[in-house]
Amino acid sequence: MAEPLSPPRLLPSGDSAITVEFSRTIDDAANRRVLALDRVIAAEPIAGIIETVPTYRSLLVHYDPVQITFDALGEQLLARAAKAPPTETGTRRWRIPITYGGEHGIDLEDVAKALQTTPDDIVARHAGGDYRVAMIGFTPGWSYLSGLDKFLHMSRRKEPRLVTPAGTISIGGIQTGVQCLAGPSGWHLLGRTPVRTYQLHRDPTFLLEPGDAVTFTAVDAKTFAEQDRAAEAGEFVAELVTP
């Protein structure tokens, strides 16, 4: 028999949202429970829920207090969280191209120096990883991936950059990220992908789902430029490997 699952904490996020917290740290097992609860709610909806937002360690549940109270919803969420998580079936796996270093990854050399190795070693370790989309947040399509090689874990930059390019691939803490839009970031920039994880007027608008598996492929700058044009025209560029 498996050990009974410890119940999550129910934290009020105002009068119209509950944070269902499974862990206070980045924890892969907790993230799987977050995504499992999210799937259970999608399969067995609770009247009054407006939308759910999975994150590394918690599921934020937005609801309408006119339809259901904090206490009643909390009780139902705990009951669903206590069920054995359904097995993950049909997990999608994406292969995402990245151009590392140079103008596309301005921190690659510095990261290699800080970790006392070569840029090629950093690229091999980063591109060799097997990742999972733990959450999408902050700005549209900004995908936080778990599964980063421990060797690459490093603290964020002391001075965040106010602007980093669209498609930036970066590392920060124990995570790596696929950023879609240009924007501020305190992470270390290793490369860029032509893949748009968010593109208006494309179907689907959002490419990645929380829980999707991701691997990376290093491509040269010429390939990046070609794929960037194709992506701008609406192609995925990312390759769906399975299912």
Added chain:
Amino acid sequence: MSKLVVTSIGPASSVQDGGRPGSQRYGLTPSGAMDRLSLAAANTLVGNEPFAAVVEIGPFGATFAARGGAVRIGLAGASRNADIGGRPVAFDSSATLAEGETLNLGFARGGSFSYLAIEHGIEGEPMFGSLAVNARAGLGSPYPRPLQSGDELKTKAASGATERRIELPAASDAPIRILFGPQDDEFTAENRKLFLDNEWKISATSDRMGYRLEGAVIKHRDGHNIVSDGTVNGSIQVPGNGQPIVLMPDRGTSGGYPKIATVITADLGRFAQTSAGRPVHFKAVTMAEAQAEAIKFHTLLHSLPDRLRGIDDLGLNIEALRDANVAGQAVSAVDVTTWQVALP
């Protein structure tokens, strides 16, 4: 086809509506009006759905001209000096610009955002079911950015309906009510008390993403980095410098600073209307109180058509006057049955 042409406008002015919830799991923030009651009031004045798209006008003045036909508008939110071709127009009422006429709006008084609804709504292409501008994500229609001089808001010709005013609950300067959580346990009882006791000021660097609070320094129990988790409108996060930031409708959908408390739904619009430099106090309430207030607020939003009055029916709004601190003494000096002022 009529249109309202923006002939001059300040920053922080954009088309907004009820927002686009439903894609926060992909990092897409809901956006939408900063003050939902004023949004709904402006729309109700011209017979629109309460959360239809309107022009949200920031603190500075603006002018609009009717072209191609008459345009009927509703004005609500932060009041301003307003006239149409020199004819004064009151806030919380509707008015019509004849073809060629100009609406002149002064600076916002006693608030930050005013709402200009256009009868029949603003024509645009909804993105995720909303015309609301979210400039960072390239969303919004007819323009995916704040409004600029020369922009055109297309609509149908004015109906010629009788003008209306709307009787809203009196403005309140009571403390902004909050619920502690989700990460109030990242702060000592002493720091939670400091958050409530301190007089805060809204920083001038505030925007539709967040309002920065200046005042005391709120210290964290164990550092200020938490693992990012989800945010809501009104989340009060405390970054490393201890100066809280209240997250507003253009917030990031997740954040990595502990959130000490959350502004209750019923007080979000009132908080959003607090101008930079004005003092703010917070008051903690229970979940039961907050949810009861949320239901009352919902009822208010959906009962606005019952609050419409004839434009000339200028009977004293006793409810408003009694609630308004400034008028308290004057009202108590009036005999409510005879309307005679009791002389001292």
